[in-house]
Amino acid sequence: MQQSLEALAGVVGAAHVLTGSDTARYVVDERGLFHGRALAVIRPADAREVAEVVRVCVARGVGMVPQGGNTGYCGGATPDPSGTQVVVSLERLNAVLAVDANAYTMTVQAGVVLAQAQAAAAQHARLLPLSMGSQESCQIGGNLSTNAGGLAVLKYGTARELVLGLEVVLPDGRILDRLTTLRKDNTGYDLKQLFVGAEGTLGIITAATLKLHPAVGRHTAWASVRDVAAACALLADLRALSADAVTSFEYISAHSLGHVRRALPALTPPLAAGEHHVLIECLDPEAEPREESAVTRALAQALDTAGVEDAVLAQNETQRRALWRIREGIPAAEKALGGSIKHDVSVALGDVPAYVERASAVVRARWPEARLSIYGHIGDGNVHFNVLAPEAADADAFRRGEGAGISTALHDLAHAMRGSFSAEHGIGVLKRDTLGHYGDPVALDVMRALKERLDPRGLMNPGKLVPVAAAV
Numbered sequence: 001m002q003q004s005l006e007a008l009a010g011v012v013g014a015a016h017v018l019t020g021s022d023t024a025r026y027v028v029d030e031r032g033l034f035h036g037r038a039l040a041v042i043r044p045a046d047a048r049e050v051a052e053v054v055r056v057c058v059a060r061g062v063g064m065v066p067q068g069g070n071t072g073y074c075g076g077a078t079p080d081p082s083g084t085q086v087v088v089s090l091e092r093l094n095a096v097l098a099v100d101a102n103a104y105t106m107t108v109q110a111g112v113v114l115a116q117a118q119a120a121a122a123q124h125a126r127l128l129p130l131s132m133g134s135q136e137s138c139q140i141g142g143n144l145s146t147n148a149g150g151l152a153v154l155k156y157g158t159a160r161e162l163v164l165g166l167e168v169v170l171p172d173g174r175i176l177d178r179l180t181t182l183r184k185d186n187t188g189y190d191l192k193q194l195f196v197g198a199e200g201t202l203g204i205i206t207a208a209t210l211k212l213h214p215a216v217g218r219h220t221a222w223a224s225v226r227d228v229a230a231a232c233a234l235l236a237d238l239r240a241l242s243a244d245a246v247t248s249f250e251y252i253s254a255h256s257l258g259h260v261r262r263a264l265p266a267l268t269p270p271l272a273a274g275e276h277h278v279l280i281e282c283l284d285p286e287a288e289p290r291e292e293s294a295v296t297r298a299l300a301q302a303l304d305t306a307g308v309e310d311a312v313l314a315q316n317e318t319q320r321r322a323l324w325r326i327r328e329g330i331p332a333a334e335k336a337l338g339g340s341i342k343h344d345v346s347v348a349l350g351d352v353p354a355y356v357e358r359a360s361a362v363v364r365a366r367w368p369e370a371r372l373s374i375y376g377h378i379g380d381g382n383v384h385f386n387v388l389a390p391e392a393a394d395a396d397a398f399r400r401g402e403g404a405g406i407s408t409a410l411h412d413l414a415h416a417m418r419g420s421f422s423a424e425h426g427i428g429v430l431k432r433d434t435l436g437h438y439g440d441p442v443a444l445d446v447m448r449a450l451k452e453r454l455d456p457r458g459l460m461n462p463g464k465l466v467p468v469a470a471a472v
């Protein structure tokens with residue numbers, strides 16, 4: 001062990017090999033569900049050092065856990081409790097390498113925090129459309145490794161759709177340089193996509209080239225609607241009326257709004273009444289938010305339908321931010337109320353109302369005292385159907401006792417509707433067995449074959465994502 005640490009210190013410098021209590025914030029996941037131990041946290045400075053760290057670890061049989069902002073929801077960035085693995089933190093690879101406004105691309109090191117990448121693009125009047133509640137902490141490398149979704153997938157796609165090129169350190173220490181800005185390149189397999197959503201199990205992403213979009217005006221509205229079906233109908237109408245200008249369409253149930261009100265009283269929802277709410281954002285090349293334009297007329301027309309009970313339009317950036325803070329405050333509110341049993345399901349858009357209704361009925365029937373929090377990227381068919389412990393109950397005990405049963409019921413329902421049990425948060429360690437249970441056996445075989453070929457010693461993020469093969 002000591003020799004491994006000395007060899008690693010020889011690569012990154014002793015100051016960047018953290019041990020003991022200095023590792024504390026790197027060995028617990030965002031939700032506090034997974035508590036690991038690390039031989040050390042290694043903080044390389046560039047791709048060359050990452051590659052050298054990997055070679056040292058492979059030579060000594062040391063498991064490596066890549067870590068970005070450590071905001072992941074599935075424990076993928078947490079080392080196991082053995083104390084034999086190293087966390088490879090990408091936080092020092094934090095340079096924006098290039099922004100090409102004319103080509104609408106930017107190249108960044110993997111440890112650049114998402115909000116910093118957005119700001120760098122904005123300085124060139126360009127938009128990096130990936131956005132999510134964790135954007136002040138999560139990193140581009142983590143976003144790509146989880147194929148993050150977030151708040152603007154409806155228009156711009158998931159992280160996968162925003163990547164043009166990658167630089168990756170493979171599990172044998174070689175550097176795969178696919179850091180291209182080309183938009184067209186049909187020279188064989190699209191290898192970069194292998195590492196997007198791989199959660200650090202096939203290599204360590206060290207840099208990425210991303211697609212940018214024009215920075216344009218936005219209009220943001222909050223509406224209360226009759227039910228979830230009315231929300232879906234509103235989205236369909238608005239897309240048609242606005243020539244597909246909708247970038248975000250977020251559902252917020254009165255349950256979730258209630259949790260925000262209680263845990264974060266400084267945030268005031270714009271509409272006091274209503275069981276079902278949506279937060280809508282449209283892009284608008286024509287106008288600043290307050291001016292009338294084709295998009296504002298489309299919004300007004302779409303909001304003037306029977307299914308919409310009430311609506312407000314943000315009049316300026318301050319009001320817009322206030323609306324988003326409420327939506328983005330939901331995870332923090334749940335955490336403040338003891339945490340939730342999270343479900344990140346997706347179903348076909350047309351099935352969203354039925355899923356919400358049936359899932360609510362399942363929980364009400366079996367766990368009548370449990371509190372719900374239903375919200376999410378409904379425009380992508382992605383529902384966060386979270387369950388909080390009953391008011392007076394011990395949240396941890398409830399999660400330990402009932403969590404598995406609740407999750408099985410809600411995942412079974414999504415599976416029966418041909419949906420996914422993990423729309424955007426990935427697999428990590430939390431859902432590895434769930435993937436083994438619901439995953440297509442052929443797809444699982446291909447995943448295992450790729451993992452074994454690229455990482456035959458199983459040292460790259462051991463125990464994450466890839467389900468163990470069933471014994472025959």
Ligand SMILES: Cc1cc2nc3c(=O)[nH]c(=O)nc-3n(C[C@H](O)[C@H](O)[C@H](O)COP(=O)(O)OP(=O)(O)OC[C@H]3O[C@@H](n4cnc5c(N)ncnc54)[C@H](O)[C@@H]3O)c2cc1C
Nearest residue numbers: 068069070071072076133139141142143145149150200205
């Ligand atoms: C308040 C809040 C809101 C959120 N909202 C959303 C949302 O809307 N949509 C969404 O998709 N997610 C959301 N998340 C989850 C999380 O922020 C995303 O999964 C994010 O992409 C993780 O990035 P990270 O840098 O924190 O990665 P980490 O948590 O550090 O790591 C996640 C996984 O990626 C691997 N990894 C990290 N960096 C690298 C790298 N450079 N190379 C290889 N592997 C790497 C890790 O090993 C791990 O398996 C939210 C989380 C919070 C706390």
